[in-house]
Amino acid sequence: MALLPILEFPDPRLRNKALPINDVDDSIRKLADDMLETMYDAPGIGLAATQVNVQKRIVVIDISEDKNQPLVFINPEVEVIGDGFEEMDEGCLSVPGFYETVQRPDHIKVRAQDRNGETFEIEDDGMLAVCIQHEIDHLDGKLFVDYLSPLKRQRIRKKLEKIHRQRA
Numbered sequence: 001m002a003l004l005p006i007l008e009f010p011d012p013r014l015r016n017k018a019l020p021i022n023d024v025d026d027s028i029r030k031l032a033d034d035m036l037e038t039m040y041d042a043p044g045i046g047l048a049a050t051q052v053n054v055q056k057r058i059v060v061i062d063i064s065e066d067k068n069q070p071l072v073f074i075n076p077e078v079e080v081i082g083d084g085f086e087e088m089d090e091g092c093l094s095v096p097g098f099y100e101t102v103q104r105p106d107h108i109k110v111r112a113q114d115r116n117g118e119t120f121e122i123e124d125d126g127m128l129a130v131c132i133q134h135e136i137d138h139l140d141g142k143l144f145v146d147y148l149s150p151l152k153r154q155r156i157r158k159k160l161e162k163i164h165r166q167r168a
């Protein structure tokens with residue numbers, strides 16, 4: 001396994017749209033393992049391939065307390081159930097250090113393939129529902145800061161750019 005570098009906002013590569021995965025083969029399983037290792041190391045509860053500069057539709061999530069319930073979603077599709085919304089504070093490994101309230105549909109069903117290419121479905125109206133929507137947004141080139149006011153987004157952008165300059 002290997003740790004993968006995580007792109008940070010406002011890196012334009014975070015705007016790339018990920019492509020469907022046709023074959024769930026060993027290279028995809030290795031990518032899933034590397035993404036999980038990278039996510040646990042960060043540490044975070046979710047990571048999308050776009051964040052490690054891979055344009056493939058795969059996300060990994062683990063919202064368990066003990067970090068021992070890894071979930072791999074390949075070609076995930078979300079269906080919103082009902083018309084309820086929920087507000088939660090979200091953070092992101094690509095926007096390190098910032099947490100802001102985002103409103104999303106609160107009840108969803110996700111359909112995806114697992115690491116063996118088998119299709120599965122999960123329905124959730126809690127933390128997993130929020131996390132999955134956040135990660136699928138990444139695959140479509142979208143970040144949680146896009147839901148904030150332009151002023152707030154600009155403030156975060158400036159702060160991160162300053163940190164990146166100091167690092168360079």
Ligand code: NI
Pocket residue numbers: 091092093094134135138
């Ligand atoms: Ni994120």
